[in-house]
Amino acid sequence: MMPPTDTLTKRLASFVVGTEWNVLPQEVVERARRCLLDWIGSAYMGKGSPTDRMMEPLVRRHGAGRVATLIGCGFSAYPMEAALYNGMISAVLEIDDVHEETSLHGGIGVIPAALAVAESVGASGRELILSIVIGYDISVRVARAAGSSHYQFWHTSGTCNTFGAAAAAGKLLRLDEEQMVMALGLAGTQAAGLWEGLNAKATTAKHLHSGKAASNGILSAFLAKQGFRGAEKILEGEKGFFPATARPTPEDLQRMTENWGRPFLIMRNFFKRYACCRACFEGIEGLGRLMDEQRLRPGDMEEIRVTMKPGRTWLVGNLNPFDIYEAKFSLPFCMALMAIRGEAGVSAFREENLLDPAIRDLMGRIKLLSDPEIAAKARLEVVLKDGTRWALEPHCRSLTLEEVEEKFLQNLSPLLGKKGAEAIIRAVNKVDQMEALGELTHLLKRRPRGETR
Template sequence: MAGKAVIFLISRELAGFIRGIEFEALPGTTVHMARLAFLDWLGSVAAGGQHPPFQKILAVIRGQGGVGQATLLATGEKTSCLNAALGNGVASHIAELDDVHRGSILHAGAAVIPAALAVAEMTGASGRKLLTSIVAGYEVAVRIGEAVTPSHYYFWHTTGTCGTFGAAAAAGKLLDLTEEQLIWALGNAGTQAAGLWEFLADGAMSKHLHPGKAAFNGVLAALLAGEGFTGAKRILEGERGFCRATAPQFDLTRITAGLGGPPYKIEENSFKIHASCRHTHPAVDVTIELARQNKIKPQEVANITVRTYRTALQITGDYRPATVYAARFSLPFCVALALKRGRCSLDDFNQDTLNDAEIRELMSRVSLVPDAELEAGHPACWPSVVEITDRHGRVYRGRTDFPKGDPENPLTDAELAAKFRALAGEPWGEKKAERLEKAVMELEKAENMRAVFEKF
């Protein structure tokens, strides 16, 4: 409108990519990673569905009703496509065990997969098309996340904000939107994108709402675009667009450089084994390894120094977690727990460990130190150096740049399957979990996604 020269048209490049990506051209490693991402997400949804935040959104969704277009996975009931995206999105992120992309600090799966699955079920898409849309959604979310990280991340929960673009991309792919409609969908994804870190101060449930709303808002943007509802064409690079509004520093070239072919961003996915914030994992990994190798007992520890990057200290620097949930965002707590129990699984975070005097005492011996060298490597690496000094003055020192589950330090397929069965087995029963695992690992054979969860 202001008659300026259009220098970028990033949304058009993204739209061209979303239109063009085809299952047949995807490398086998990409398809495999999409399957694993789906399986890992499904386990998180199963676990999350047992917890209060999901029960509360479920009550609201049931109260509003809707056409039975898609499955609320935690209960198996059918609801509208938008409600399914919302409910499954909320369930995704409660167990804090969902996947994460390191460079963008983004839980892409929690926002992208519920959106993709809801639209795939509504439209009766094939498993191949679903997997392709998941790859597209990750690509878009992660690239935008990389462009605005880390400055965006101080205020904004990237999973909520950038996740909305990914959800819109996946939904738009499944709806066969035209290039112009995809541009509008991205525009209306960006103008709905939200999610502030302020919830962390209270350990509030908003964190789970963010990916649910990202999925919902992305699907809404795509459905509206399909009806011809227009959106901003330069939502990313525009003078009053997403990047300028939410990131003091950003690099637009990250969004489009190398876009359109392998390697796809989904292959950079990291999977979690500890049930705590990913920023605690590097130190937890090193602590577990040092304690195991050197048989360090908690009562022998004089002090523990954790060196790491700034964001980890900002998000997980809490020495006084008041709730079990807050404990999962407390680096001192997680390191103390790792030292005492040799693990930080979902079951290890409970009222007993929260109130454990030995853990509290250990926490008081943990020093968190920002480290300029480690900071310089972040977020390409998520590094930590841990130094444990015992009461005899012996010093044990370890470092990791890549927490367990990163592509450079991967979980095996068998480890991921075991994680899925542990999470899904209790709420759904071993048999159903096994059946679903098999279905997901051959998702490309499903001709109609409606059938996969039909008798669920």
């Protein structure tokens, strides 16, 4: 039993400081390596996007020539600037990993912070992997306690990832328990990210959330190392994170600090196969399977109804996406894309498909409904023009570790060449054997083919 004077923040800090490499099962190490690889792929695929084109010149002007790698840029920056940039570009194409229970995207907030600080302190590969595992755990535990009341307004990949990024950075900086409490306290007062960023053609604002989480997490750890003080009860204090942004139950708060490492929560991460919001997956996959099994054509369908919980319906309910980035949060578009093009990967999200009359026509026949009591992630009801009706509740599985590697090769080979992509895979696969990270980060500085900036 914890003494009553212990705060939630102190318990989290104790876990971060007290968790060492020798307690990580091999399956956790392997999972973390795949999370790192998947994140690198997500970051590289964000190259050339509007977010990249706006951010790289900014970072080059204000922080170039330092120690932390900017993915695919050919130069380095200060750790906070590198984490900001890398965290933003890895969010762009929506192919990064996500935690199933919380909808939190841990990789885009935690890994940019961990990599930047690891480079700045000369950490080993094992120290990097350990910090990633710990960072994911802290992010997920905070997000799980914050729950749906928080997610209604706040993007956990911005808010809760700030705690995970601070934990990862603080572990690499070897903060003691008191300093780690301060780092988490400072992270909490900077945690932000509002869902209004999905409205009014502002999807690039969403990319900022993960970048700021990573950068602010590093700042929190650096300040704590210097003696800066944060709130000791930042989570549960009267004016703290939970009272301000969520309505956790006593059971939620208790669960937040239970069962450390049983399992490590990175093991429950979901690797994406489609380049869009995770909430679209059941609709995409369910419709695709039904069309294949019943040999249906888009023209056979009179109406498609998709029922989900209200929060999910809102998240992917854009009926008229402005650009391909908004289209990633449009379930009607994503389902129509699968029905007509037979795919919903990175290459399928392009302007010509967004404007395709056949896709737009089918989008108009897809209706989204909300049911707060539904147990499944989604229920599909397909009505054919001949009156035939089909109903299903699809289940989508995560990519396996082997499929993550295949995804990386497929997406990165056109940018870096097959040999370049394979070199990164080999380096990631042995990262925990590296005394220093230069062998890996040297590869990550390489610009994609055709880039001349």
